[in-house]
Amino acid sequence: MRVLPTILFGLMLSAVAAAAPPRPARSLEVTPNPIALGGTNRVQQVQITASGPDGHRFDVTHRATLEITGTERATVDGSTVRSVSDGDASLKVAYGGRVIEVPVRVRNRTTFPPVHFNNDIMPILSKLGCNSGGCHGKQSGQNGFKLSVFGFDPKADFNALVKEARGRRVSLAAPGGSLLVAKASNTIAHGGGARTSTGSPDHILLSQWVAQGAPWGSDGAPQVSSIRVSPAQRVLRATDEQQLLVTAVYSDGTTRDVTGASEYTSNATLVADIEEAGHLHTGRVPGEAAITINYMGHVTASRITVPRGGGPENYPRLPTNNRIDELVWAKLQRMGILPSGLAPDAVFLRRLHLDTLGGLPSPAEARAFAADKRPDRRQRAIGDVLDRPELVDYWTQKWGDVLLADREVLGERGAFEFHRWLRVQLATNRPYDEWVRELLTATGNSGRYGPVNFFRAARTPNELTRSVSQAFLGIRMDCAQCHHHPFEKWGQDDFYGMAGFFNGLKHTSLGPGRELVYHGGYQPTRIPLVNQLVLPRPPGGRGIENFGESDPRVRLAEWVTRPENPYFARLVANRIWKQFLG
Template sequence: MMKYLLGLMMSVASVVAAAPPPVVPSANRRFQDRETRVVPDFQRHVVPLLGRLGCNSAKCHGSFQGQADFRLSLFGFDFAADHAALVAEATTEEGMRISADAPEQSLILLKATAQIDHEGGQRFKPGSWEHHLLLRWIESGAKGVEAQAVASTEVVQQTQFSPQGIRFFEQKIEPLFEKNCYECHGFNNRKGNLQLKTRELLLAGGDSGPAITPGDPEGSLLVQAVRHRSPDLRMPPQRKLADGQIADLEAWVRMGAPWRSRPVASAAIEAKVLVQLHCEPQEILFSAAGDSRAIRVVAQWEDGRHEDVTCLTRFRSNDDAVVTIDAKGLAHAVGPGDTHIVAFYDNGVLAIPVLRPYSKNQSVVSLPENVNPVDRLVLGKLSKLGLRPSALCDDAEFLRRVSIDVTGTLPAPDEVTAFLMDDAADKRERKINELLNRPAYAAWWTNKLCDFTGCSPSAFGEQTVLEVGHGYSTQWYDWIHRRVASNMPYDQLVAGIVLAQSRGPDQSREDYATEMSSYVRQESPADFSLRKTMPHYWTRATVSEAKDKALAFAHSFLGIQLQCAECHKHPFDKWTQSDFSDFTRFFEDLTARGRMGFPAFAAAQRGKIVNWPELSVGKGADKTLGLLRSGQVTIAAGEDPRAVLMKWMREQDNPWFARAFVNRVWAGYFHVGIVEPPDQFTPANPPSNPQLLDWLTRGFLDSAYDMKWLHRQITRSATYQRSWKPNATNRQDRRNFSRAIPRRIPAEVIYDAMKQATAATEQLDAVRANLKRRASGHLSMRMAGTHAMKVFGKPARAINCDCERVNEPTLLQAIFVQNDPLVRMRLADSGWIIQIEEAVAAGRAVGEKELVKQVWLRTVNRLPDEDEIARAVKHLASVDSIVEGVTDLMWAMLNTKEFLLNH
């Protein structure tokens, strides 16, 4: 009996232990009653409520200048600043924003309930739960985060300033600093060790001493600097402030440099930590338009507390054509498809999948046992959506598509006919392997890697003559090309960029100058691509500041965008300014010394030995930094922080490094990423097929970062080889890979394709093989910024965004192909048409049908059907000469969608 009871007790204990934690009811229930004694929490309740109401949005008080002298941090998360703004004395005669003596007369309540004039209109009704929550918070002392989170936090006593002085600072001086000074002297940058974000930092000053002396404009370095009277002391360095702005700054210092009062302690450190958001349901499956489903969001905090925060959560639909969501978290089905509803609360972002099938009958496709896992995972998603995949494309479509995607090259006419005549079952797989072993594969995918890493002749500074930029960018291209051609593992290729050094450990400056000069000399130049590392990524003028390096690094190697977090809490991601500041500090000791001018570069070309810019990694000091919320790392003095980053990226569970590359390669083949846009890895933009991305990433890691493994897995799949022709179910699908999406071929490929299509027969192989003269190869560096490349969307690689490359058709492109001198020149100088002209002049027979076939094979890479042959032959018979007729046909085919699109 005792054993039985003991066993029963243990069983009950285990059940109790496994029971879900209690959930605190939602705020709209707890604050429904005016008489509630519950005390709202500033971080958990007040700030999220202001966010849901839109108070801290960019259109209201979260804007750069605020509204009506009241400014909140954009999207909330600077709790100290928001609390200070709320409790500060209002600068109007309407009253106090927060009135401790008469809480119900607080402006935050009177304006939001429209009891007095409010430009933002009524945000909630008097007597509502929102009204009760804010009123109860005010009645309870209107405490901020720092007072509640850390009992020992002290607020340093600051000089008390008049309301007029604080208003002058907020209206005149703070906007001036933000617009003109914070880029160099904000929290994320501190040129000359000077920061201007707080009054204490201004008084502490930088390398030259205190920036201001309150009450004494003439003795303040900052005032002297903005006057631009000394060439060695100018702020901002490139331009002078307006006279009125300088006068405002002088008046402010004369007033004693008033500043808004706020706690010195960092609110970001003291803030409560949100562990995770949970949602119910975890996925929504609608069956018809008009269906609705309520969403419940529960916040899990580090202290173990679980609270229903649905009423404090902001919701957004990623596609209103599929589902809409109201402020209460009620989702409404609209049209068929799939998307996500995104929930935002505190620093949490949670995406909830939403699906509504395109057809009532789920698609069932029988799969062979040896099916490509890519197809199994794609078909699994299609089945849930009732999507039937398109059939496989025909052989001609496949050859053209895979040739363009893998090598950036059209197939040759003889290659097309040979492939069509091949009856072997494995001919597609053999062709894929053949293409991956061609030099054009390395050339084209090097070009793509140069897109991602920002290789541009103009990136080395406005003062650098373009010839110098071409020299640097060509070396950059060559260095990557050698590694792609040898199929170096991707992580090793990236390590050669990330950990790049200018000089070797034992290399003298003289030896370094000799080495670098040898790469550009015109006679017998040395091969830069043989260098172990490639430092040009870090020596660009466009990444001279630590913040620029951080932004470029995150985009190039992690596929994430951090720009928003530079100034405020990221609206659709978890990044805060503190996260961005920490990440920036990984690069603050990495500098490029010197710039290469054209005279020195030209001298090196003539064989002279000249000095070259050098990448320097400073010694720095011991520092512990947060690594994009992946934990903290300690970097010892003298340790290269980039080595820490590279080690972290190579960790098997790194959330971005391998996944970002896999996704970009996938997007290169499908014109849409599994995460789309491909450089927007955020919780608010989850993968359309998470299992597919996970499988490809795991396989890529298991293959030791083998890039060709990844290309093979994708191109061998039936998913890649599907026709563009839709069926009744998948016509509207553009994100689940049920069919090929026709897309305009890239700028470089169009340029080369026109050249190839018009080349003489015996020159075809040479035109295709001479990668030094191909826009999709080595010539891409020289062609950057040319008219043809701009028209067809080749990126200038000037910004950190994959969106810079534009592959969408435009009216200007149509005009270009019809009338541009480049197109007319290609036709007028066509080696093939000249051959026809010579044959006609010599009296040799030219078969009209064969000529028509060649036009089609050269342009759209297939044989014409009988109707097309008949119409083309009829045209040839209607013109004065066969040469004129063939020229007309070539021009017409170059203008077809079939030529301009990859399908």
């Protein structure tokens, strides 16, 4: 649906970029420096950044002139450097009258290292869209060939390519003639058209994998441990451009350029949209965009800011009352926006009551506040609403919605006990982490002990995984129940690992509307379809092998409320921020 708008958007920006004169540059910087090529890292995306006379940094990767000295060692293709043979060369970069040279070192070019199916081939299948829901990843496959959607099951994909259809998809005797290689380049007619070109890095890697015997690869091979992007944050002008540089870091400490193998998406395409291979353009709309990058299930983001035009040249120094003011002023300055003036007293009182108590102030309260001329009247009004019982009522209702305290599901008694327990936690100002730990490990009679009703609103391990991850971590793991989503870091191991903490939870009826809820002890959890055993583990954490005789939920509750957990405190802060600031 976005094809036509994206094409028009790109054509408009291309025309603008072509017509724009070169911006003056005080200096140039090339990343990486030096450029090291060899092994499977035979192509390197370069990123060229200029600094203007005012110190502002801007990207000139696709505007600079790139030239290789020593073309028998390496060549330039657009903004990438490709290895040719072992030896040393030099990359000369020129822009705006500035010139910089970067050494290029090519090593082990003649020896292709062992190709690993999961590390090297799976990223190609994902990048080319082969395992997408519209192609071979759909439930019925495509023309008799089925891959796991988004590559969530590499073993099954390996078997589909190497062992199914009597092995006709790979030809060890003629790698280039394998259906996998020939159809990808459309040498043999392919319903999906050409996904890569002959001689491209992807084509070479696919051919090398088949030539090496189409192996799965060593289980001890280095695995991707993280990815990083440069720049992680950048302020750009309208109708500007930026080349991203994405690097994968492996478990043995080595790195590889994966800019061309990664998948990209923008959450605000009118602000900044991605073309291909990490090349983005900004539009004419000011704002912020997060460019999400996914490679092998690892996700990071680059945050692009396009300030509003016509802002003040010399931003005024604004008064601050707390740390939040400092952060907000810094953000507004970066966006080129001056803050609004102070809200009138009547507006302040209305917002205070609506956001804090969920209702408007009474006419008498509004008149009394308007007549109050004391300089600290606003602080007094805040103190007043924080002492009122309506505060507890309102926030108990809000937390009840988050925690699924539904009378139709829990019954009158269960909903009443759950609501009463929640109200006590807020009325006594009990620390958030304490009552969450109690709720996550709750055991007992649902008609007498409120928090166990949480495990009646969400009963199964899968339902509890979705509910706990959203309510207390602010992450959505729904997609990970079936596959590794292309723009989330969570996979099936994370989903069913978390579900393992709840596997074994029991519900024994005690009469109408009442149940005894308890955990019967650790029970093994397996991923459906592949029947793979998964140890209980928090999202992104390590599996826990031994629980002894304790309730597995205790270990989960300890992890959720731990100070170093990056999600728990951030989520509750965001909930409060959204309530007061929208």
